[in-house]
Amino acid sequence: MRAAIWYGARDVRVVETAVPTPRPHEVLVEVAYCGICGSDLHEYADGPHAIPVAAPHPASGTKAPLVLGHEFCGTVAALGSSVTGLAVGDPVAIEPNYRCGTCPRCRAGEYNICQHFGFAGLMGDGGLADYAAVPRYMVHRLPACVPLEQAALFEPASVALHALRRAGSLGDTVAVVGLGPVGLLTVLLAAERGVRRIIAVDVAPARLAIAARLGATDLVDAAGGIDAAAKIHELAGGEGVDVAFEVVGSETALRTCLAATRRGGRVVLVGLAQQVRLDAFALVNNEQSIVSSVGYRDTYPELIRLIAERGIDLTPVVTSTVALADVVTDGFEALLNGAGDQVKILVAPHLTAARSPQAATNETEATR
Incomplete structure (x- = not known):
């Protein structure tokens, strides 16, 4: 072979x-x-x-x-x-x-x-x-x-599904920062779960276009020095999103997620960054949570069901x-x-x- x-x-x-x-x-x-x-x-x-x-x-x-x-x-x-x-x-x-x-x-x-x-x-x-x-x-x-x-x-979709599970309750608004395969599939599976507003963030227009096909309600092109966190806040009614998914693996993306998340909200780390610096004072004062997500478990049966019974693509x-x-x-x-x-x-x-x-x-x- x-x-x-x-x-x-x-x-x-x-x-x-x-x-x-x-x-x-x-x-x-x-x-x-x-x-x-x-x-x-x-x-x-x-x-x-x-x-x-x-x-x-x-x-x-x-x-x-x-x-x-x-x-x-x-x-x-x-x-x-x-x-x-x-x-x-x-x-x-x-x-x-x-x-x-x-x-x-x-x-x-x-x-x-x-x-x-x-x-x-x-x-x-x-x-x-x-x-x-x-x-x-x-x-x-x-x-x-x-x-x-x-x-x-199924494998990248499982990473996305496990991250959604790790987030707990998704609330009404989520942001997905980073639209590689896992980020895009996070958009799709969040939409399948009925999240009302899904804000997709990337620097590549082609990936933003795919996110729109998969269920993103709002697109943020983060190229050209735009303040992506401020734009997400604006789209989320001024308060920030309930949950943000960091699917890049960079300190910049993590800071964007924290700044874009409401008080009491959660950030799910999916991307693989090395070392990052955090404003712990702001994290505590805003009572935000950071949750990590690695790999997946017990996801394949659910994906099989979602395709067989609900027809997701x-x-x-x-x-x-x-x-x-x-x-x-x-x-x-x-x-x-x-x-x-x-x-x-x-x-x-x-x-x-x-x-x-x-x-x-x-x-x-x-x-x-």
């Missing part, structure tokens, strides 16, 4: 390798689609960050070089000897979290903060390949009414679908150099290599 293997920063190679043989507790999946995540992009650009290099990850037993890709779906190709509840040919979505099942957090059901937390495709071999072998607990069988094109977005965030052989040029490099026009790129191993960007985009449009 072919696989996109990470050897180092700016060194991802699509190579021929053996099809994995599933161990007794594993499922072999023929990959239909695999999304490129911002985490993958960081590993490509200047990694390693999460990829284990010196020693194998304790949950996967794997270290670099390894197969990238944790946002994937496909069909069951083979079953390990102890696997039950699945059959060859079943369409499946992969929830790529590694978990030990025995640490205190796993026993409490909080497997997204397992002490051996990690992802297939970052800490072990993933789905940027023709086939991937994963533990049975990662595999969710899909009903016939849920297309694989939708399931390809995750695919507007997809801007290109490319062949596995072209993942570096038309995937990683396109995202690094796309100036915000690219949002979510899916890699489809079944596509013929060296397709034009327009042909790939046309195929994506045809699946919607």
